Amino acid sequence: MSDTKQRLLDGTLTALREHGIAGISARTIAAAAGVNQALVFYHFGTVDELLGAACRAGTAQRVARYAQRFTEVGSLRELLAVGQALHVAERELGNVSVLAQLLAGAQSEPRLAAPTAEALQLWVDEIEPVLVRLLAGSPLAEVADIPGLARAVAAGFVGLELYEGVDAVGATRAVGALEQLAVLVEAVDDLGPVARRAVRARISRTARRSGPGRPVR
Amino acid sequence: MSDTKQRLLDGTLTALREHGIAGISARTIAAAAGVNQALVFYHFGTVDELLGAACRAGTAQRVARYAQRFTEVGSLRELLAVGQALHVAERELGNVSVLAQLLAGAQSEPRLAAPTAEALQLWVDEIEPVLVRLLAGSPLAEVADIPGLARAVAAGFVGLELYEGVDAVGATRAVGALEQLAVLVEAVDDLGPVARRAVRARISRTARRSGPGRPVR
DNA sequence: GTCTATAGCTGGATAGAC
DNA sequence: GTCTATCCAGCTATAGAC
Structure with a gap:
């Protein structure tokens, strides 16, 4: 598993804990993961x-x-x-x-x-x-x-x-x-x-x- | 209770059922209530x-x-x-x-x-x-x-x-x-x-x- | 694989006409 | 009280440079 992919997975959990499902977005996830926002779509296609x-x-x-x-x-x-x-x-x-x-x-x-x-x-x-x-x-x-x-x-x-x-x-x-x-x-x-x-x-x-x-x- | 206020309260519940907390907004609420979006803020100040x-x-x-x-x-x-x-x-x-x-x-x-x-x-x-x-x-x-x-x-x-x-x-x-x-x-x-x-x-x-x-x- | 930039959209909130 | 119009922030998703 590439490092970035794992960071995004971890960042998603962090973002869900901090902002809840209502506040989740490619941007909040990327911020929590410490990676660029566009990588969400490159690696996973959609936020969902x-x-x-x-x-x-x-x-x-x-x-x-x-x-x-x-x-x-x-x-x-x-x-x-x-x-x-x-x-x-x-x-x-x-x-x-x-x-x-x-x-x-x-x-x-x-x-x-x-x-x-x-x-x-x-x-x-x-x-x-x-x-x-x-x-x-x-x-x-x-x-x-x-x-x-x-x-x-x-x-x-x-x-x-x-x-x-x-x-x-x-x-x-x-x-x-x-x-x-x-x-x-x-x-x-x-x-x-x-x-x-x-x-x-x-x-x-x-x-x-x-x-x-x-x-x- | 004014009619519009009540419609907004009812519309909020409808919108929550249809879109969940993640999809709630002044606009989705107003649509469900059948009223203008700006009235959310006039009557209640904020969406929350x-x-x-x-x-x-x-x-x-x-x-x-x-x-x-x-x-x-x-x-x-x-x-x-x-x-x-x-x-x-x-x-x-x-x-x-x-x-x-x-x-x-x-x-x-x-x-x-x-x-x-x-x-x-x-x-x-x-x-x-x-x-x-x-x-x-x-x-x-x-x-x-x-x-x-x-x-x-x-x-x-x-x-x-x-x-x-x-x-x-x-x-x-x-x-x-x-x-x-x-x-x-x-x-x-x-x-x-x-x-x-x-x-x-x-x-x-x-x-x-x-x-x-x-x-x- | 990762970045910047951006198109196009939806959102909160307000100003001001009526 | 209600409407239209609008500002601006934040959003998804993509294009294209590196």
């Missing part, structure tokens, strides 16, 4: 193409950096802790708030939809096996759609990132509350056999009754 | 001011429309169903995807932060009493920070809206999985006294142990 490429490359890099940590997660609360660490680190250097900006842009720019969906999927692909592992044998796993849950976690994380940008105190509080939810799930998993059977019975009964609640496969 | 005003007014209107339904919610899954209905209706007419756009814009436009935070708070103020009511007597309520949970729900909803724009199938699946989580919580609430005590004991033990998990008050 560069945005898509930066989204893919940047997310892949970040995901690779956290892959190891995900495999070491041993509980739902540890998963939340990794999410917290990721959030703090990425707020400074990274790619998650960038992903939120690109998701917002993709809502009305169809050409951004595919790259952003793929980038989010990279995170989902990390989260999903962790959940499969953590919830193995849990009553929840018997009725819940784990891939769906992984998607909810990834999407919810993006929503919390955006919320954090306008209300840091509220966002901290929200994360704390989610930790309590994780505690509940873990508590159910740690129940004795009798109570556990009761929960399981209750869950499968409810799941059978409710059509729209069944996981989509 | 108009964005803030539209955010407040539009959200207040939508929240009022759903307030009644929130009071009628009798279970967590009914709350999710209201969220679903809201999502479907707002995707066509509304204000939630607009809120996502404004949140994205607010990340790098400090003047948008206050209005968007207030708008999100309007939704939180609806969700919070519902959760208080639904979780009264639940083991979860004893350790969880309900206001925090309401914030997580609102922020997560925004994240799901953004995700839906790039992967509709994945988003549907995510919502289905959340419904299963609601089933779990309800199942715990419906347990007999013995099993219930076991869960409660397990939860408070874990809650005491984990510093960062305690609700912020």
